[in-house]
Amino acid sequence: MKNIYIYLKILLIPFAFILQNYSIINAQICSKTNPINCLQFKPLARLWNVSNEEVPKLLDLEKSLISIDSKLQPLLNELDFGGTYIDMKAGKINVNTVNQSKVNEIRNKMKNDQDFLNFIAANNTLSQLNSTFNQTFILAQQFNITNYEISIEPEFNNIVIYLNMNDGKNKRFIENVETFNPSPIIKLLPNEEKEEILFNSSILVEKRNLNILVNGGSRIVSLGHNGIKACTAGFWMKKNNEDFIVTARHCLEIFPPLFYVYSFQDDHLIGPMNSRLIGSYDMGFIKKTNTNIMLRPVIRRFLQFLIVGSSEITSCGIHICKAGQRTGISCGFVSAINSIYNFVDGVLIRAIVVANMHGNYGDSSGSMFLYNGLNGQSNLADAVGIFNRWRIRHTGNRYANKHSF
Known part of the structure; x- marks a missing residue:
C-alpha cells in the first residue's frame, strides 16, 4: 500500500529543549539484558523483520547511511546518474548509474564511505526522470484527470503513476503517456482492504485526568456532512505564545x-480551526481555547514517545512511522521524495510517498515520526509531519499525505 506525505519545512516544533531533562530521567534503554525496554521498537522491528533488540544497531546504521547519502547526492551529475535509495537489508546505498565511466570518480570522492555504495546499472538519468515527471504532470492537467499520483521512485529508476485504469479519460491519458521516454510505470490505485489494528489503545485512562490530555495520536472529532468526522491529533505547536494542534x-x-x-x-472542546494552508499543502491549525485541555509534546497510542526534535526526509528507503487513532502505530519505507497527488476535488498535493504502512479512516493527521534511538532509547521520537487519509469516492481506494516540519 502506498501512502503520501507532504513535505513542508516552514514549520518548526520547539519541543527539543522542553524534553531534554525529561527524556533523560525517563530513559528506556533497549538491551539484550533489559528486553522489556525494547518493546517500543516493535513497530519498526516488524517493518525490518528483525528482533526488537536488533533495532538500535540498525537505527545507527540508518543514520550513517542517511549522512553518507547527503554527501553523495550533490556529487551525482543528473546527466550520468538516476538517483539513490537506501537498502537497509544490505546496509548499502544503491546508486542508479547510467554512465559507468563516472563510478571511479565518485568512489575517489567518497573514499571513506565507498564500501557503503552499490553502483547499479540503470537506464534513466535523473534529468530524464525530471523531464518525464513534468511532461506527465502537464498531460494529466490537459486530460483533466483526478485521483492520481505521479512520483519519481528511485528503486524502479522510473516514474510511477497510480490511477484508476477503468476510467475512459484515464485510458486516453495512459495511451499518450506511454509514448514518453522513459515510459512511466502504470499501477492501479490500491484497493480498499481490512487493516490490522496495531498497538491500538483505550482513551479511558486519559479521560480520568482533571486536565484532558491531547497527545499526538489522540482522537479528535468535528461535525461532518454525514455526521461525526473523526481525525487524529498531529502535533502541538506554538505561535505568538498561543497553542495549536496541527491537523489536516x-x-x-x-x-x-x-x-x-x-x-x-x-x-x-479544543477550539476552532481558524487557519489553514491552501494550495499544495493539506494542513490546518486548531487553536486551543479551552483551559481544561492540556497539549503535550508526546505521541501516544498505547506506546508513548517523547518528541525530542524534528527531522527532514532527504533519502529514499528509510523508515517513517505514524500514530493514528484507528490503527495505532505502524511504520513504512519512504519510496519517493518527489511526488504530486491530485485530490478528488482537484487539489494538488506535493508529497513524499511511503510504502508498506498500515492506516485507515480516522488516522488522518496523525503524528508522523522517526525513531530517534539516541543511546538505544526506545521512547524518543523526531517529529516529521502528519498523516492524512481519505477515501477516493468513486474508486474506494485510500491514500495519505504527510506534512513535514
Whole structure:
C-alpha cells in the first residue's frame, strides 16, 4: 500500500529543549539484558523483520547511511546518474548509474564511505526522470484527470503513476503517456482492504485526568456532512505564545469549525480551526481555547514517545512511522521524495510517498515520526509531519499525505 506525505519545512516544533531533562530521567534503554525496554521498537522491528533488540544497531546504521547519502547526492551529475535509495537489508546505498565511466570518480570522492555504495546499472538519468515527471504532470492537467499520483521512485529508476485504469479519460491519458521516454510505470490505485489494528489503545485512562490530555495520536472529532468526522491529533505547536494542534485541512468539512477531543462534550472542546494552508499543502491549525485541555509534546497510542526534535526526509528507503487513532502505530519505507497527488476535488498535493504502512479512516493527521534511538532509547521520537487519509469516492481506494516540519 502506498501512502503520501507532504513535505513542508516552514514549520518548526520547539519541543527539543522542553524534553531534554525529561527524556533523560525517563530513559528506556533497549538491551539484550533489559528486553522489556525494547518493546517500543516493535513497530519498526516488524517493518525490518528483525528482533526488537536488533533495532538500535540498525537505527545507527540508518543514520550513517542517511549522512553518507547527503554527501553523495550533490556529487551525482543528473546527466550520468538516476538517483539513490537506501537498502537497509544490505546496509548499502544503491546508486542508479547510467554512465559507468563516472563510478571511479565518485568512489575517489567518497573514499571513506565507498564500501557503503552499490553502483547499479540503470537506464534513466535523473534529468530524464525530471523531464518525464513534468511532461506527465502537464498531460494529466490537459486530460483533466483526478485521483492520481505521479512520483519519481528511485528503486524502479522510473516514474510511477497510480490511477484508476477503468476510467475512459484515464485510458486516453495512459495511451499518450506511454509514448514518453522513459515510459512511466502504470499501477492501479490500491484497493480498499481490512487493516490490522496495531498497538491500538483505550482513551479511558486519559479521560480520568482533571486536565484532558491531547497527545499526538489522540482522537479528535468535528461535525461532518454525514455526521461525526473523526481525525487524529498531529502535533502541538506554538505561535505568538498561543497553542495549536496541527491537523489536516480536509478534517474540516462544515462550519462552525470546532474540534473536540474524544467526543462532543463542552469540557472536551479544543477550539476552532481558524487557519489553514491552501494550495499544495493539506494542513490546518486548531487553536486551543479551552483551559481544561492540556497539549503535550508526546505521541501516544498505547506506546508513548517523547518528541525530542524534528527531522527532514532527504533519502529514499528509510523508515517513517505514524500514530493514528484507528490503527495505532505502524511504520513504512519512504519510496519517493518527489511526488504530486491530485485530490478528488482537484487539489494538488506535493508529497513524499511511503510504502508498506498500515492506516485507515480516522488516522488522518496523525503524528508522523522517526525513531530517534539516541543511546538505544526506545521512547524518543523526531517529529516529521502528519498523516492524512481519505477515501477516493468513486474508486474506494485510500491514500495519505504527510506534512513535514
